[in-house]
Amino acid sequence: MKKLLVIGIGAGDPDHLTMQAVKALNQVDVFFLMDKGPAKDGLLDLRREICRRYIADRSYRFVEASSPERERGDSDYAGTVTELNRAKQAIFEGLIEEQLSDGQCGGFLVWGDPSLYDSTLRILQAILDSGRCAFEFEVIPGITxxxxxxxxxxxxxxxxxxxxxxxxxxxxxxxxxxxxxxxxxxxxxxxxxxxxxxxxxxxxxxxxxxxxxxxxxxxxxxxxxxxxxxxxxxxxxxxxxxxxxxxxxxx
The missing domain is CATH 3.30.950.10 (Tetrapyrrole methylase, C-terminal domain)
Known part of the structure; x- marks a missing residue:
């Protein structure tokens, strides 16, 4: 069975990580990073710095994918968010299927806490509900x-x-x-x-x-x-x- 860890990494300071999050980082084989464009390269850099700082004596790799953008200016906000999450779901599903082998652990590093205004948990549950991809996942809370x-x-x-x-x-x-x-x-x-x-x-x-x-x-x-x-x-x-x-x- 493939395993995923959804890890809250805090609001921007690497010192925000809990000891539970540090232990989780050291279980991950593949980190999935969503690239939101050059203007937000610092968000990816922080994730890389967190891994460099807290992962000890363990090999791991990063896999990047371009993050889709929400359609702006549309009066149907809920509809555009639903479409955005569908696009992300397709990307997540492809990453899990193609980049993670059975028995390996994948990681999503979520800004703040995964439970507050973040779509990762809903997307992963939607993938499981579709029945097209099998995995188990855990959530590690973070500082918001x-x-x-x-x-x-x-x-x-x-x-x-x-x-x-x-x-x-x-x-x-x-x-x-x-x-x-x-x-x-x-x-x-x-x-x-x-x-x-x-x-x-x-x-x-x-x-x-x-x-x-x-x-x-x-x-x-x-x-x-x-x-x-x-x-x-x-x-x-x-x-x-x-x-x-x-x-x-x-x-």
Missing amino acids: SVQALAARHKVSLNTIGGSLEITTGRRLAAGQVGDAESVVVMLDAQDAYRQVSDPDLHIYWGAYLGTADEILVAGRLGDVADDIERTRQAARQANGWIMDTYLLRRR
Whole structure:
């Protein structure tokens, strides 16, 4: 039987890896890497550096495949994500069939934690459900950007007895947020915090968390929103991509 390990590697700092993740790395024969283009070469470089740093006295190899892109600008967001995952499923299935021998262990190194806004687990389960490819897999949790954000700003994610909601920029912009005292927003491509009606909310914002390019901004939303927007635009232009997360809290 082929075996796969889906390993959470943290938010960007190689030191984010747990001891469980390090032990898992040392079981893998083949690491599958999804190439998202030259602008994001650093994401692949970090994965290679993690393996170089933590794998001891064991041979392994990398297999790269080009990652498909989601169709942008389509109003049917759910539909485009479904199509994207189907395309990824075909790639994953081919990699497992062609690059992994029976008895070998393959590894997917997932940014943050595999359970939070990542499609790898759904795709692997869909492959198993299709019956075309047989394997077993395990999931190793990792530190998310949510945890890293709170740690870098030295704040708790929730107030005492208060609720916490984790959502997306798309849902925040659409007003689809509950009444939680603390709201963590991920995957915000449109500066959705600018559309929040209460300027007295406190925002804790962070980009490239755990990396050498890390940027942190905190303060009253009405006071720092312009600064965050300018910083995001400059960082995206300089690096070709941006990965940021923020916490909104009633004061």
